[in-house]
């Protein structure tokens with residue numbers, strides 16, 4: 001059996017993978033797993049088609065989201081993140097979120113698994129768990145978001161099983177250890193058109209970063225603007241009809257000791273119109289400690305130089321909750337006190 005290797009030759013485009021064999025249970029699942037594995041090693045990103053997520057549901061989600069963002073600021077601020085408290089839910093206005101210390105040109109709403117006050121994790125005061133804040137003035141917003149999150153959660157399980165197979169592990173490897181009860185976060189972002197003066201200074205819808213968890217499944221509208229880093233170059237990941245963009249986060253990078261890449265990416269909306277995007281984060285259970293996978297015969301040399309945030313996912317030790325809370329305090333400094341300092 002050949003070993004899997006980390007060879008960073010860069011890539012010129014994000015690969016596209018038809019996953020219908022995983023969804024239907026018919027066809028060559030191992031071939032799909034091998035394509036996913038190659039994409040994770042070489043790029044850290046891949047498009048998926050053949051995922052089976054209802055097109056009508058996606059259209060409803062997009063239309064309701066446009067309706068929400070088209071409202072005036074005061075109406076949107078009826079569900080501010082401050083109201084979501086440590087559950088980390090609700091709306092934030094343009095400039096309210098920082099990446100690498102700089103405000104992003106985007107507004108958005110944060111959602112997660114809908115948990116009532118009687119849920120043990122909420123009773124235990126666990127950060128990032130609780131009830132969502134939905135805009136009550138937009139009918140069917142709540143139902144549509146919850147239905148979409150359910151569809152994404154199912155897709156997340158399917159993809160993680162395939163990622164496990166691609167590493168020559170049991171299909172249930174991640175489910176058994178990390179994601180049987182995943183931490184799921186869902187965000188809807190609106191990037192207003194970048195109207196910055198032509199002063200040669202780039203401003204970012206979201207600045208260069210990597211994602212924190214194991215797997216992100218992104219729906220983007222037709223505007224374009226997502227860019228993925230290939231060594232020191234930036235490669236566009238334009239919208240492809242009927243697809244989602246998937247990418248690997250820091251925890252899978254850590255688990256595979258750098259074999260699967262948590263690749264930096266960023267967004268610049270130069271379309272002239274609002275750009276909507278819908279990232280769904282399928283992440284390890286909050287309380288679980290994330291450990292490297294014993295990958296026999298695999299070359300695990302991490303040949304990358306300094307990361308975008310000068311931190312090392314490989315040196316980190318602790319639960320996924322510890323990791324993600326450390327990040328939250330950087331992107332939303334004003335939430336730091338609510339989320340972090342009241343959890344002790």
Ligand SMILES: O=C(O)CCC(=O)C(=O)O
Nearest residue numbers: 189211220226267277279
């Ligand atoms: O909006 C996008 O296309 C990407 C968003 C993103 O990278 C993130 O939320 O982590």
Ligand SMILES: [Fe+2]
Nearest residue numbers: 209210211265
């Ligand atoms: Fe991201």
